[in-house]
Amino acid sequence: MRFSLCKALGYLAGGLWTGWGGRKRIETKQLRNLRRLVEKVRRDSPLFRKLYADLRPSSEIELRDLPVTRKPDLMSKFDDWLTIRSLPLERAREHLRDIEKVGVPIDDVAVFQTSGTSGEPAVIVLSESFVEYASGIMLARFERYHRKLVRDVRKLGVRVTITGGHGHFAGNGFNKLVQRLSPRLAKGFGITFIEAEQPIGQLVDRLNAIANISWIVTYPSMLAILVREKEAGRLQIEPAFFTTGGETLTGDLRERARRAFPSLKYGISDPYGCTECLALSFECSHGRKHVNEDWVILEAVDEAMRPVPDGTLSATVLLTVLANEVQPFIRYDLGDCVRFYEDTCPCGSPFRSFEVEGRQATLVRVGEVTLSPLVFDLEHDQAQRIQLVQIGERDFELRIQLAEGAAAGPVFQEVIASVQRVFRDNGLDDVTVRAAEAPPEFTASGKFHEVVPLRSAKTGSTSELGVHQSVPK
Numbered sequence: 001m002r003f004s005l006c007k008a009l010g011y012l013a014g015g016l017w018t019g020w021g022g023r024k025r026i027e028t029k030q031l032r033n034l035r036r037l038v039e040k041v042r043r044d045s046p047l048f049r050k051l052y053a054d055l056r057p058s059s060e061i062e063l064r065d066l067p068v069t070r071k072p073d074l075m076s077k078f079d080d081w082l083t084i085r086s087l088p089l090e091r092a093r094e095h096l097r098d099i100e101k102v103g104v105p106i107d108d109v110a111v112f113q114t115s116g117t118s119g120e121p122a123v124i125v126l127s128e129s130f131v132e133y134a135s136g137i138m139l140a141r142f143e144r145y146h147r148k149l150v151r152d153v154r155k156l157g158v159r160v161t162i163t164g165g166h167g168h169f170a171g172n173g174f175n176k177l178v179q180r181l182s183p184r185l186a187k188g189f190g191i192t193f194i195e196a197e198q199p200i201g202q203l204v205d206r207l208n209a210i211a212n213i214s215w216i217v218t219y220p221s222m223l224a225i226l227v228r229e230k231e232a233g234r235l236q237i238e239p240a241f242f243t244t245g246g247e248t249l250t251g252d253l254r255e256r257a258r259r260a261f262p263s264l265k266y267g268i269s270d271p272y273g274c275t276e277c278l279a280l281s282f283e284c285s286h287g288r289k290h291v292n293e294d295w296v297i298l299e300a301v302d303e304a305m306r307p308v309p310d311g312t313l314s315a316t317v318l319l320t321v322l323a324n325e326v327q328p329f330i331r332y333d334l335g336d337c338v339r340f341y342e343d344t345c346p347c348g349s350p351f352r353s354f355e356v357e358g359r360q361a362t363l364v365r366v367g368e369v370t371l372s373p374l375v376f377d378l379e380h381d382q383a384q385r386i387q388l389v390q391i392g393e394r395d396f397e398l399r400i401q402l403a404e405g406a407a408a409g410p411v412f413q414e415v416i417a418s419v420q421r422v423f424r425d426n427g428l429d430d431v432t433v434r435a436a437e438a439p440p441e442f443t444a445s446g447k448f449h450e451v452v453p454l455r456s457a458k459t460g461s462t463s464e465l466g467v468h469q470s471v472p473k
Ligand SMILES: [Zn+2]
Pocket: 284, 285, 286, 287, 288, 290, 345, 346, 347, 348, 349, 353
């Protein structure tokens, strides 16, 4: 696998040119890229050749002609999915089993895995051109503000990534890949990596031991822990900037982090992305997320996969990645709920902006009631981590990692009472909440979910979950 700086600059120049041309140029570019990709997958992916057999010629194709695709179907036909024949699933899995090979390419591609928050972990294959795209387009979308931010943050100290370390996850792996492919591009920031899965005390010690941390990249759930540790006076770092991803960042947590870390000169950037498409969107100086529409299509749809109007919360979202020609993601059901803004952003960008409401997979269903995990107050000053796990439809257990010297009894009692209050407020009087001895658990990629819903028997397809309406704030 090689990284061509020239090609990355091509994405940069092309991205700027498209942006300057406004909506018309963006839509023209997007359609051209889509038709080119459809032609390519019809030629080189046996799975898509079959799927698209009855559709009109690629040169006339429109997005809505194309069927929706889903992770379990694609993963079960992995060997026919890719447009290359040299990477059967077994070879990819063998690579992923070797933890020493995180960020090491296989031939001309890089391989990562997802955490499987919405069911089954997927194997994600990135082409050279995707890595060039991701580097180039990011720079194309930079405003003056971002350039100053990067310069300042680099001067102030080092960047630390805190994500899952027990697998080939993109959080750490993509940094390593770029470092390997183009040390010049990664220069200045280093790749200090800390495993999210370790005990909090140990993690705090490691962070305190690093001089001049200016930038932390992590999950919102880990940010919440860092905020608590900072408030308690145990964490001493003074970063200027946080970047979060992989989960939903709430307005409350953003505010609390700002208060806990007065050093946060550049606040928190929360660009929306996923392993399937790392450079899906960018966050502008006004804090909105904008889709990189020249190379990415994001469709907000209802349960029947019909488009919802701007301003309406979607049931799920369909992703099309136009920059990855090796593993086609075309109208791929991501399972997130998003809402596109109706107005143009004050930053003046012609790229459409949206907000994310979270993943279907994290919603808790009890009978007819659907609750957002955010309604539960799972904090206690005598606890380091609290996790509410749904073990039966009306059966929950609490797992608590206590603060040093804390007595379990009163902590469990108080948290159980607070959780029961939430259920009662939502008309649920017959829910059991028990104390569990087991410690809180992480996801495979080291994310910490405060609320773990019952795994639906229908995880096979996120669109079948018959999602929510009343998600309380
Ligand atoms: Zn904007």
